[in-house]
Amino acid sequence: MSAQQIGTGGEASGARVQLRGVTRTYRRGVEDVQVLRGVDLEIPKGDFVALMGPSGSGKSTLLNLLGGIDRPDAGSIQFGPHQLEKLSDGQLASWRSRNVGFIFQMYHLLPMLSALRNVELPLLLTGLSSAERRKRAVAALTLVGLADRIHHKPGELSGGQEQRVGIARAIVTDPGILLADEPTGDLDRKSGDQILELLQELNRRFEKTIVMVTHDPHAAVRAKRTLYMEDGRVSSESQP
Numbered sequence: 001m002s003a004q005q006i007g008t009g010g011e012a013s014g015a016r017v018q019l020r021g022v023t024r025t026y027r028r029g030v031e032d033v034q035v036l037r038g039v040d041l042e043i044p045k046g047d048f049v050a051l052m053g054p055s056g057s058g059k060s061t062l063l064n065l066l067g068g069i070d071r072p073d074a075g076s077i078q079f080g081p082h083q084l085e086k087l088s089d090g091q092l093a094s095w096r097s098r099n100v101g102f103i104f105q106m107y108h109l110l111p112m113l114s115a116l117r118n119v120e121l122p123l124l125l126t127g128l129s130s131a132e133r134r135k136r137a138v139a140a141l142t143l144v145g146l147a148d149r150i151h152h153k154p155g156e157l158s159g160g161q162e163q164r165v166g167i168a169r170a171i172v173t174d175p176g177i178l179l180a181d182e183p184t185g186d187l188d189r190k191s192g193d194q195i196l197e198l199l200q201e202l203n204r205r206f207e208k209t210i211v212m213v214t215h216d217p218h219a220a221v222r223a224k225r226t227l228y229m230e231d232g233r234v235s236s237e238s239q240p
Contacts, residue, residue, distance in 0.1 A: 017043040017066065017177070017209070022075035024061055035061045037232035038075070045176075046207040048200070050220035053229035059213045060181060062229070066211060067179045068096040079177075097125050101170030105182035107162045109154040109169075115141060116150040119168045126173070140168035144198060160191030167198060171208070178202065180212040184219050196222040 024036040036058045043049060051059050064070040065077060068084055077084040082095060109118045119137040128136070141150050144164040154162050163183060170178055180199065184192030200222055202208040212223060220226045228236045 016045055016078075016080070017041075018076075018078040019065075020076045020078075022062075022065065022072045022077060024058075024065065024070065025073055035232055036065075036072070039232070039234055041227070041234055043209060043211065046203070046209055048203040048210045048222075048224040049212065050223035050226040051211060051213045051229060052215065052217075052220055052226055053235075057229040058232045059229050063179050063181055063211060063213055066177070067100045067102060068092045097122065098173065099175050099177065101173065101175040101178045103163075103166055103170050103178060103180040103183045105185040107154070107166045107186075109162060109165055111154050114151050114153055115146060115157070115165045115168075118154070118165055119172050122169060122173050136172055137168070140172040141165070143171070144168045158191070159187050160194055163187065163191070163195050164198070167195070167202075171202065175208075177209040177211070180210060182213055182215070184214070184216065189218075192216075192219065 019039050019041040022036055022039040022041075023034065025032050025034045027033075035056075039058075039062065041062075051062065053059050061070065065072055065084075068087075072085055075085075079095075079099070084092060084095070087095060110121075113121075116134070116137050119140055120133050123133040123136060126133075138147070138150060141147060144167050146161060146164050146168065149157060149161060152161075154165070157165065163186075167183075178199075183199070184195050187195065196219055199210055199212070203210050203224075210223070212219070214220055226238045227234050228238075
């Protein structure tokens with residue numbers, strides 16, 4: 001994978017995302033809590049959406065559904081020709097590995113592995129040779145500005161550099177959509193701004209569709225539009 005190849009994407013790269021009537025309820029003790037209440041949403045290819053709202057409004061649940069980590073109780077989630085709720089567990093896992101990149105607030109890097117090995121991890125599920133996996137991982141780390149840190153372990157990196165490794169891991173399979181859960185929440189403002197600029201570059205230069213959950217209005221303005229969630233529904237939208 002070279003920088004020129006990033007952006008070709010998996011099956012989701014040219015796909016419009018459509019949610020219709022999506023609901024999700026969880027059991028907490030003896031009580032059923034409805035987290036999503038009939039969400040309707042459309043995300044065009046190449047969109048960059050910031051998802052905001054109070055804690056408990058359903059943002060992370062919606063992100064998990066978009067990534068095929070969770071399933072809706074009712075409604076449909078359409079990625080191009082794929083209706084996610086109709087896929088078997090195996091089909092959904094296969095689709096997710098090819099089409100979705102995840103970026104987490106706390107990075108979730110394995111501390112005993114180098115940056116290179118951490119980025120290679122998603123490629124272990126493919127049929128690529130060891131040499132090709134390394135080539136792609138190096139290309140992804142170079143793209144996020146860490147060509148000189150590929151052999152460093154997470155404990156030898158700053159928080160901003162760790163998050164760059166996390167982003168390299170998310171893009172190494174060249175997914176069509178990136179799902180970011182508070183990607184700057186554990187960073188200082190300068191490091192956070194650098195991460196947001198990188199996400200904007202991935203969106204503008206490589207047409208990656210990005211959905212980013214954030215509580216920070218400073219981060220949200222980097223997106224093309226902001227959706228606000230309240231009480232399990234998308235309540236409003238704003239655009240810069």
